[in-house]
Each structure stands twice: as C-alpha cells, then as structure tokens.
Amino acid sequence: MNRIRHDGPLIVGGGLAGLSAALEAGPRKVLVVTPAPLLQACSSAWAQGGVAAALSATDNPGLHAADTTAAGAGLVEAEAVRALTDDGRATVEWLASLGAPFDRDALGGFAVSLEAAHSRARVARVGGDGAGRAILSALVAAVRAAPHVEVWEDGRLRGLIQDAGGRVRGALIERDGRLVEVLAASVVLATGGAGGLFARTTTPAALLGEGMALAYRAGAEILDPEFVQFHPTAIDVGLDPMPLATEALRGEGARLVDRDGRFLLGEAADADLKARDVVARAVHSARAAGRGAFLDARVIGPEFPEAFPAVFAACMRAGLDPRETPVPVAAAAHYHMGGIAAGADGRTSLPGLFAVGECAATGVHGANRLASNSLLEAAAFGRRTGRAAGGEALVDGPTLAVVPSPDLSPEALGTLRETMSRCVGVVRDAAGLTEALEIMAGLEPAAPGALPLAAARLIAEAALARRESRGGHFRADYPAAASVAGHTRLRAQPQDAKSFARAERAA
Numbered sequence: 493m494n495r496i497r498h499d500g501p502l503i504v505g506g507g508l509a510g511l512s513a514a515l516e517a518g519p520r521k522v523l524v525v526t527p528a529p530l531l532q533a534c535s536s537a538w539a540q541g542g543v544a545a546a547l548s549a550t551d552n553p554g555l556h557a558a559d560t561t562a563a564g565a566g567l568v569e570a571e572a573v574r575a576l577t578d579d580g581r582a583t584v585e586w587l588a589s590l591g592a593p594f595d596r597d598a599l600g601g602f603a604v605s606l607e608a609a610h611s612r613a614r615v616a617r618v619g620g621d622g623a624g625r626a627i628l629s630a631l632v633a634a635v636r637a638a639p640h641v642e643v644w645e646d647g648r649l650r651g652l653i654q655d656a657g658g659r660v661r662g663a664l665i666e667r668d669g670r671l672v673e674v675l676a677a678s679v680v681l682a683t684g685g686a687g688g689l690f691a692r693t694t695t696p697a698a699l700l701g702e703g704m705a706l707a708y709r710a711g712a713e714i715l716d717p718e719f720v721q722f723h724p725t726a727i728d729v730g731l732d733p734m735p736l737a738t739e740a741l742r743g744e745g746a747r748l749v750d751r752d753g754r755f756l757l758g759e760a761a762d763a764d765l766k767a768r769d770v771v772a773r774a775v776h777s778a779r780a781a782g783r784g785a786f787l788d789a790r791v792i793g794p795e796f797p798e799a800f801p802a803v804f805a806a807c808m809r810a811g812l813d814p815r816e817t818p819v820p821v822a823a824a825a826h827y828h829m830g831g832i833a834a835g836a837d838g839r840t841s842l843p844g845l846f847a848v849g850e851c852a853a854t855g856v857h858g859a860n861r862l863a864s865n866s867l868l869e870a871a872a873f874g875r876r877t878g879r880a881a882g883g884e885a886l887v888d889g890p891t892l893a894v895v896p897s898p899d900l901s902p903e904a905l906g907t908l909r910e911t912m913s914r915c916v917g918v919v920r921d922a923a924g925l926t927e928a929l930e931i932m933a934g935l936e937p938a939a940p941g942a943l944p945l946a947a948a949r950l951i952a953e954a955a956l957a958r959r960e961s962r963g964g965h966f967r968a969d970y971p972a973a974a975s976v977a978g979h980t981r982l983r984a985q986p987q988d989a990k991s992f993a994r995a996e997r998a999a
Contacts, residue, residue, distance in 0.1 A: 495673040498523050501846075501881040502663055502674055504649045504703065505682030507534035508624075508867060509849025511631040512874025513680055513838070515590075517882035518640040523674065525647035525665055530632045531625070533696045535684055535827075535850060536870060539624030540738035540802055542617035543587070543871070544610065544864035545580030547602045551612040553577040560865060563609045563767050564858020565963035566977030567716065572855040575836040576865070579872040584616050587871060591630035594618055606743040607863040608765040615864045621738045621802045623867065649683065649702065651894035652710045652845070660710065660844035661887060664894045671896065678844055678884035680877060681707060681832065685850035686720070687733075689948050690825035690917070691909040694726050694736045701947025703851040707832045708950060709941075713841040714982040715853035716830035718954035721861050721964045722918045723826035724748070724771040725787050727806055727819055734824050735806035737787055739768075739863050744799070746789035749818060750778050756785060769860050769964045772823040776918040779822060786818035823918045827866060829857040829964060830954070833981070838877030841983075844884065848877040859963025859977075897941040904935050908948055916952050921969040925956040954980045 501517050503510045506526030514522045531537050546556045556577040561568050584602060588594055594616050595603040606613040618626040635641050644667065651664035653673060662675035683703030687695030708714050725741070725748075726734035742748075742764045748756040748771070756774045757763040764771060775785040789796070796815050797804045807814045831853040838846035849870045856869055900908065911931045915924035929952050932945055939945065960974040961967050 493671050493673060495675065497886070498674055498676045499886045500676065501678045501680055501878070501884070502676035503680040503682060504663060505534070505684060505849065506530045506643070506645070507536035507682060507684060507849060507870065508628055508631065509536070509870035509874040509877075510680065510682030511628070511635050512871045513682065513848060513878035513881065514635055514641050515631070515638060516875040516878030518638060520640065520882040522641045523676070524635070524641060524643045525649070526643070526645055527648045527698070529645045530635070530643065531628060533698050534628075535687070535695045535699065536867065537625045537628045538695070538736070539867055540621040540736055541607060541740055541864040542605065542615040542623040543584055543627070543867045544607075544615050544862065545584045545868055546577065546614055547581055547584060547604055547616060548613065551614050553580060555612060556580060556614060559609060559611050560856065560862045563860050563862040565860050565973070567858035567963070567979060569855025572836050576856045576869055576872055580868060583868060583872040583875070586875070587627055587630065590634045592618065592627040605740050607739045608742065608771065609767045609862055615740070617740065619801060620798070621740065621800045627867065649706065650896040652679065652706050653891050653894055654710060655889055655891050658711055658842060659887065660842050661891050664896060666896070675886070675891070677886040678846060678881040680838060680846040680848060680881050681851050682847075682849045682874070683851045685828040686947055686951065687825045687828070689909060689912050689944060689951070691732070691913040692726065692822060693733050693825040694723050695733060695826065697733055700944040701828070702943040703847070704831050704950065705943040705946035707840065707842075707845065707847065708946065708982065708984050710845070711842060711984055712845060713833040714831065714950060715833035716859070716954070716980050717950040717982065718958050718980060719829035719859050719964045720825055720951065721768055721827040721829060722772040722823040724768060724775045724823050725821045726824035726826075727810070728822040729810035729812070729820070734822070735803075737803050737819060737821060738800065741787065741789050741792065741800060741803065745791040746787055748775065748821070749786050749788050750783035751786065752783070767860055768863065769966065772918050773966060775821060775823045785821050787821045788818040789814045790816065790818070825913070827861050829853065829859065829861050830951070830980075836873050836876055837880040838873065839880060844887070846877050846881045848874050859965065897943050898939040900935070900939050900942045900944055904938060905944060907931065908935060908944060912948055916955060919966050919968050920955055921967060922956065925952055928952045929956070950982060954982065
C-alpha cells in the first residue's frame with residue numbers, strides 16, 4: 493500500500509465547511525480530498541435559503557442567539573451559539589469579499605429575508621434561492637487559486653489512521669480503486685450529513701453518515717445522533733433526491749394546504765412559519781390521513797421565475813407550474829443535527845481529529861436547527877477549524893494499519909434507505925425503531941462493518957433510547973418532552989475500535 497506524508501491538515505470534504513477551513517489554514521499546506529469534483533455531491537451547493545446573520549439595523553447577534561436557542565428545544569450550548577451569532581456579519585462579509593454575490597438592497601446593504609422561527613428578517617440570499625451554489629462557487633474559485641491548497645477530486649475516505657494511543661494520524665483514501673495512506677498533521681472531517689440513509693431526502697444520496705461512523709469506530713464521542721431534521725416542503729414528484737421548495741416561499745406568503753384547499757396549520761397568516769419539526773409533522777399527518785399536502789405558492793405571482801428560479805425550474809421539469817397550481821410536497825430528511833461532538837474550532841474528543849459542518853455536532857442546533865444557520869455554521873466554524881487544524885504538528889511514530897469496511901450492495905442500501913424513512917422518519921415509535929434495528933442486523937452479515945449500517949444504527953439506537961419527543965425527534969408512544977433536557981453521548985469501546993485495526997506499521 494502506498495503511503496505519503498503531508499505536513500499540514502488533511503481535509504476530507506469539499507463543501508462550504510471544508511473549503512472555508514482550507515482557505516483559513518494557510519499558509520500551512522492543505523490537502524483537500526473529495527470523492528467527486530468540487531460543486532458536485534455536497535449539500536452546500538444545494539442550499540436554497542441563504543446565510544442567517546444579524547445584518548439589519550433592527551437585529552443583533554443576541555436576538556439571533558435567542559431564536560437559535562428557542563428552536564433548539566433545550567439542547568443548544570449557549571457558548572457555541574454566541575460564537576456563531578457573533579461571527580454572523582463578519583462571516584457574510586468574508587464570503588462577499590471572496591465573490592459571493594449576495595442580493596443587495598437599494599442602499600447597497602445585504603438584502604435579508606424572513607424564514608420560519610426567526611423573529612427578524614435576517615437571511616442573506618443570492619438570486620432568490622441560489623445561495624448555496626453561488627457561495628460555494630466563490631469558494632471553489634478561491635481554493636483553486638490558493639497556492640497552499642492541493643485538491644484530490646477523486647478520493648474516497650475509507651478509514652482513519654491512528655496510533656496505539658488513539659491519536660488520529662491520517663486517513664486511508666481510495667483513488668481509482670487503489671488505497672493510499674495519507675499521514676497528516678491533522679485530519680478534518682467535513683464529510684456532510686446522513687440524508688442519503690433515507691429513501692426520501694433532499695440531500696445528495698451519497699451522503700451516508702460515513703464520516704460519523706468512522707469517527708465513532710475510532711473512539712470519538714458522538715452527540716445526539718437521533719436528531720434528524722425533516723424539511724416539510726420537499727417536492728413530491730418521484731425524484732431521488734427530492735427537489736426542495738425553500739422555506740423562503742412561506743416567508744413570502746405561500747401556504748400549506750390539503751387537496752381540498754384547507755390550511756394544514758390553521759388560518760393565521762404566520763401559521764406556516766412555525767419551527768420545522770412542527771410543520772413537518774403537519775405535512776406528514778395530512779399525507780398519512782389521505783388528505784395530501786401541497787404548497788400553494790400562487791401568491792408569488794408572475795415574479796416566481798425571477799424570485800425563486802431553482803424552485804420554478806424544478807417544478808416546470810416535473811410538469812407543474814407553481815404560478816397556477818399548488819405543488820405536492822412531503823417531509824424528507826434534510827439535515828442531521830447530531831454527529832461527531834466538536835467545539836467551535838472543530839476539535840473532537842480524539843487528538844488530531846477535527847470535524848466541521850453537518851457531520852459535526854457543535855451544540856448550535858440542539859434538537860432542531862434554525863433555518864439557514866447551517867451555511868453560517870459551515871463558514872464561520874470552518875474558518876475557526878482551519879486555523880486550529882493548521883496549528884497542529886506532524887507526529888512521528890508507528891501507526892495501526894486500517895482495515896477498510898465493505899460496501900453495501902445496491903439492494904441492501906435500498907432496503908436500508910426504505911427502512912429508515914419508514915421506521916426512523918418524522919414520527920417514530922418503539923415498534924418501528926426495533927424493526928429497523930432488526931432489519932439492520934439482518935443486513936450486517938453480508939457486509940460486516942459497513943459504514944452506512946453503522947451510521948444508521950447510531951441514529952436508530954439513540955432514537956429508541958430517547959423516550960420523549962423533542963425538536964426533530966418525535967415519538968408517537970412518548971409524545972411529551974421530558975422535564976429535563978439531556979444529551980445523548982455515545983462512544984465506542986476501545987476493543988470495538990481496535991477490531992478494525994491490525995498490526996502496527998512504522999511511520
């Protein structure tokens with residue numbers, strides 16, 4: 493097996509979090525590894541809403557922090573939230589300085605929009621609903637021009653390299669069917685979320701929680717994996733992944749109705765702007781009852797193609813004109829609030845390992861992410877993580893060789909995804925969660941240690957253990973919230989981690 497030494501951070505993932513870290517780690521040499529060309533197969537490029545930040549005269553970071561805390565249903569970490577919201581304006585200005593073409597108001601300031609559960613209009617957008625791709629495109633250009641960054645756009649993460657003391661010393665990367673061991677001063681996981689574990693998802697299907705599973709196997713602490721956010725308005729036209737109808741549509745007056753035109757959440761003008769978990773359950777319940785769920789956005793009028801070009805194009809490709817007819821929608825897996833426990837600077841419980849973006853759980857989202865906080869977290873904490881990871885020194889000494897996990901067959905992955913949507917979806921109960929775990933156990937012998945199975949099991953086992961309803965986790969058999977909010981913290985036993993390693997190798 494080939495082995496190389498890289499005296500700097502190794503960043504796995506080419507989304508907004510990974511590229512922000514790469515830029516800020518300079519002048520230290522950075523190696524970015526991503527399994528697909530930049531701008532492909534990452535959630536950042538698909539984000540429609542924008543970047544939430546206190547940008548207007550009527551807003552401030554404290555108000556933003558209060559809204560974030562309220563949405564998180566008792567599980568946000570105050571220090572992390574203040575770090576995030578205090579960085580808001582500076583982060584948006586940094587992105588703009590790199591060329592992100594944010595919409596501007598008549599005075600040249602950032603134009604901001606209102607989204608659900610925000611007390612102020614504070615979401616900076618690009619072209620109505622094109623923020624993710626436009627912002628990421630600016631970062632991709634900056635990374636390609638940065639002399640300190642090298643990018644492998646054909647590398648898949650297959651394992652983490654550790655020494656006998658547990659320190660992460662590098663990663664096993666597969667390129668063109670060949671394995672290469674990359675020893676690095678630090679490893680930054682920016683591998684994205686786990687939406688691809690669900691048959692109904694708005695995220696790239698390739699995002700299977702593998703970074704979280706590898707970190708768990710290595711012995712890192714995993715925080716609150718049961719908390720999955722389901723977006724209430726995925727466009728239900730038989731596509732995988734499902735196109736997204738941005739929440740900003742409801743901010744502009746679009747309403748959720750059933751097939752008879754009755755409001756799903758009541759007649760009040762702001763009824764559809766409740767927290768996402770509430771709206772997602774209303775959509776789920778209406779569909780389960782046979783009433784259907786539709787987003788009536790005809791109020792947007794003839795400006796729809798210019799105001800929301802991505803949504804308009806998705807609808808028209810499906811033969812739907814949202815200016816004339818309500819659009820069928822369903823709740824779909826959208827964002828993973830849980831993940832690898834990490835600080836605002838990306839540090840995990842394992843020395844040498846950092847995590848940032850959706851694969852990390854920093855405490856800013858708690859049980860329910862506030863809309864458009866994810867792009868802010870990716871960029872703001874990505875910058876912090878790059879600086880911290882860039883300060884690590886390359887460590888010499890022997891390491892443990894890594895055994896890569898087998899892949900699931902397409903048929904097994906399809907079974908897993910259908911099981912997750914059916915049994916570990918918007919509404920959960922003990923019977924469904926137990927069934928899901930039994931199905932996962934049945935898939936294990938054909939692919940022992942497969943990372944998607946490991947990630948799915950973390951989510952399902954934590955959901956079964958949390959006997960309450962809180963934020964994005966709703967138990968039909970335990971519909972009330974516990975009187976005291978508590979985190980789920982999971983960590984593999986040392987023998988579990990070592991079972992995936994064999995003899996030591998010289999560095």
